[in-house]
Amino acid sequence: MNDLGSALTTAASMVTTADPAVVQVVLLSLRVSLTAVAIAALVGLPLGALLAVAQFPGRRVMIVALNALMGLPPVVCGLLVYLLLSRSGPLGPLGLLFTPTAMVIAQAVLIAPILAALARQLLEGMWEEYSEQLRSFGAGPWRAVPTLLWDGRYALLTVLLAGFGRASAEVGAVMIVGGNIDGFTRVMTTAIALETSKGDLPLALALGMVLMAIVLTVNAAAQVLRDSSARWAG
Amino acid sequence: MRAPDTILPLTAEGLGFARNGVDILCDVFLTIEPGAPTLIIGPNGAGKSVLLRLLHGLLDPTAGRIVYAPAPEPRRRQAMVFQRPVLLRRSVLGNALYPLALAGVPRGERDARARAALALVGLEALAGRPARRLSGGEQQRLALARAAALNPDVLFLDEPCASLDPAATRAVEQIVTALAARGTKIVMTTHDLGQARRLAGDVVFLHRGRLLEQTPAEVFFTEPETPEAAAFLQGQLVW
Ligand SMILES: Nc1ncnc2c1ncn2[C@@H]1O[C@H](COP(=O)(O)OP(=O)(O)OP(=O)(O)O)[C@@H](O)[C@H]1O
Ligand SMILES: [Mg+2]
Numbered sequence: 001m002n003d004l005g006s007a008l009t010t011a012a013s014m015v016t017t018a019d020p021a022v023v024q025v026v027l028l029s030l031r032v033s034l035t036a037v038a039i040a041a042l043v044g045l046p047l048g049a050l051l052a053v054a055q056f057p058g059r060r061v062m063i064v065a066l067n068a069l070m071g072l073p074p075v076v077c078g079l080l081v082y083l084l085l086s087r088s089g090p091l092g093p094l095g096l097l098f099t100p101t102a103m104v105i106a107q108a109v110l111i112a113p114i115l116a117a118l119a120r121q122l123l124e125g126m127w128e129e130y131s132e133q134l135r136s137f138g139a140g141p142w143r144a145v146p147t148l149l150w151d152g153r154y155a156l157l158t159v160l161l162a163g164f165g166r167a168s169a170e171v172g173a174v175m176i177v178g179g180n181i182d183g184f185t186r187v188m189t190t191a192i193a194l195e196t197s198k199g200d201l202p203l204a205l206a207l208g209m210v211l212m213a214i215v216l217t218v219n220a221a222a223q224v225l226r227d228s229s230a231r232w233a234g
Numbered sequence: 235m236r237a238p239d240t241i242l243p244l245t246a247e248g249l250g251f252a253r254n255g256v257d258i259l260c261d262v263f264l265t266i267e268p269g270a271p272t273l274i275i276g277p278n279g280a281g282k283s284v285l286l287r288l289l290h291g292l293l294d295p296t297a298g299r300i301v302y303a304p305a306p307e308p309r310r311r312q313a314m315v316f317q318r319p320v321l322l323r324r325s326v327l328g329n330a331l332y333p334l335a336l337a338g339v340p341r342g343e344r345d346a347r348a349r350a351a352l353a354l355v356g357l358e359a360l361a362g363r364p365a366r367r368l369s370g371g372e373q374q375r376l377a378l379a380r381a382a383a384l385n386p387d388v389l390f391l392d393e394p395c396a397s398l399d400p401a402a403t404r405a406v407e408q409i410v411t412a413l414a415a416r417g418t419k420i421v422m423t424t425h426d427l428g429q430a431r432r433l434a435g436d437v438v439f440l441h442r443g444r445l446l447e448q449t450p451a452e453v454f455f456t457e458p459e460t461p462e463a464a465a466f467l468q469g470q471l472v473w
Contacts, residue, residue, distance in 0.1 A: 071431075117407065129320055129356045130322070132292060132320070133316065133319070135292055135315045136292060136313065136316075136323070137313075137332070137336045137337075138309055138310055138336055138337065139336050143336065147322075147332075151322055151323040152323070172417060184344065184423040
């Protein structure tokens with residue numbers, strides 16, 4: 001109990017004094033996860049919108065596959081990306097394994113299906129409402145994709161935040177493809193895992209507090225956005 | 235008046251629409267000529283909205299066909315205001331701009347055209363408001379404005395005054411008259427027989443999915459050809 005108390009105090013002072021070790025890890029975490037969300041969004045959101053509007057053979061299969069991929073365990077995702085990037089893998093010559101880029105790739109692969117599946121659910125309802133009106137204006141499914149993405153932008157932001165939450169909280173994928181190298185590929189989750197096992201509880205706790213704060217902020221932001229989008233959507 | 239390139243006259247030749255083996259519309263022959271508005275009237279469920287959707291090309295007929303006068307891009311030369319308009323999750327102005335962008339109106343012209351259309355229905359002061367927060371009647375007027383902004387050859391209006399107050403109804407009637415005067419053919423449904431009398435050039439009377447009459451308005455309102463139409467005019471025809 002005393003251990004916990006002193007660890008908490010040390011952790012709090014590390015956060016408030018912006019301890020360089022903590023700051024570096026936090027910044028890398030944010031950089032990796034935000035880049036991963038951006039890349040995943042570029043692929044996932046249009047894909048989700050397309051699945052919401054277009055009728056083509058294989059659509060149902062794709063939707064089922066996406067929903068299944070939403071539950072892809074991060075370690076499995078990390079393993080797959082590891083195999084791709086490892087020296088003997090197809091992308092081995094790029095030399096990306098154990099770099100932040102590899103971590104971005106792994107997280108993007110992990111959350112792109114989530115973004116696509118959530119976007120499809122959201123936009124399918126909107127398309128049901130819009131389709132006849134848009135056809136009257138002369139817009140087919142292809143033209144509807146950017147329209148739905150734009151009109152659904154507030155609601156889609158909450159989808160992005162969900163993706164960001166998932167990316168910044170996962171540990172398995174970045175651990176496998178990043179290697180948790182101090183000062184290079186160490187992010188909050190892998191650092192917490194390592195420091196805890198090493199017994200450096202203050203650092204682990206400090207990072208845990210920052211991670212919690214980020215997750216809470218993200219959720220609060222999601223709530224605010226949902227409300228304002230509801231106000232707009234009417 | 236408009237240059238001769240127009241999709242009118244538009245004719246329906248033996249038009250039919252069936253769903254699940256039930257005829258919703260059957261054997262409809264009609265001609266939409268340029269000129270004063272054509273009013274489609276008939277009891278609830280007669281098939282008026284389905285007929286407008288067929289004419290506008292949103293539904294595919296299961297029998298017969300629709301023939302436009304040969305003009306390029308017939309789909310783009312018509313617009314429709316639905317019985318329940320769907321407004322985009324954008325501002326009032328954004329809603330008026332969107333169909334213009336789709337129709338390929340040059341960027342520089344869109345704003346002026348959209349604002350002129352909003353002014354036409356008295357919504358220019360609300361241009362920046364979120365469209366879906368407008369009142370029901372304002373939404374209906376916005377739907378009319380954004381369709382009229384397209385400057386179509388034919389404008390299909392499905393009960394455009396259904397939830398409007400008397401002043402707004404009068405305003406919409408004036409807009410319809412103005413659009414008709416500028417050469418836009420109006421094809422509209424209404425349940426307001428007074429309105430039909432005020433606006434109609436000719437009347438299409440539907441009953442249970444069949445076209446019973448297409449007659450000039452003076453004739454229809456004074457001596458309807460069918461007993462069903464006579465009963466309908468006296469408020470005695472049920473479905
Ligand atoms: N897509 C559809 N599939 C099946 N049935 C339909 C479809 N659209 C309309 N119907 C049916 O066709 C009939 C005519 O509908 P329609 O909406 O044209 O009536 P209406 O004349 O416009 O009536 P109202 O005056 O109430 O608006 C109704 O019985 C309706 O249930
Ligand atoms: Mg109707």
